[in-house]
Amino acid sequence: MSTIDRKICLVGDFGVGKTSLIRRFVEGVFSDQYLSTVGVKISRKILKFKDDTRSELLNLKLMIWDLEGHTKFKGISPTYLKGAQGAIIVADVTRMETIEHIVHHINLFLSINPKGVIITALNKSDLVDQEKLEQLKQMLEKKTAQEDQV
Secondary structure, three states: OEEEEEEEEEEOOOOOOHHHHHHHHHHOOOOOOOOOOOOEEEEEEEEEEEEOOOOEEEEEEEEEEEEOOOHHHOOOHHHHHOOOOEEEEEEEOOOHHHHHOHHHHHHHHHHHOOOOEEEEEEEOHHHOOHHHHHHHHHHHHHHHHHOOOO
16 A cells, blocks of 8 residues: 655644644544644644545544644744645634734745645634625635735
C-alpha cells in the first residue's frame, strides 16, 4: 500500500476555532472550551482511499499544523508555513475582523507556497442566520476576486 504525505496548515486569527476543527477531524471530539495554541501544534491523520487510476488502496498521511493566531507571533508563522501543500484559512463569522483578514492570510501562504491549495472555512456558522451567512460568502468571493485570488 502506497502512502502520500501532505502538510496542511490551519491559519487564522486567534479564537476562530482552528484547534476545535482539528480536534473534531483528528480525534472525533468537540469542546466549546477555548484552548489557546502557543506557537504550533502538529496532529496526524491517516485516511485510506482507493486510487481508481491504479486500482490500489492508498494511505493519505496528513500532518496538520495548527498555527496560533495571536498577532505578536506573526514573525514566526512564515517558517511554519514553509513546505505546506495546502492551507485552510479559518475565520469566525461572528467576528467581522477575522473575515477581513482572510486575504492577508491567503497572500502570506501563497507568498511562501505559490503552488499551494487553499480552502477558506467560515466557522461558527451555526451562530448566525442563513441570510447573514450568504452575505458573508458573497462579500468574501468579491474581496478575493478583487485581490486576484481563487
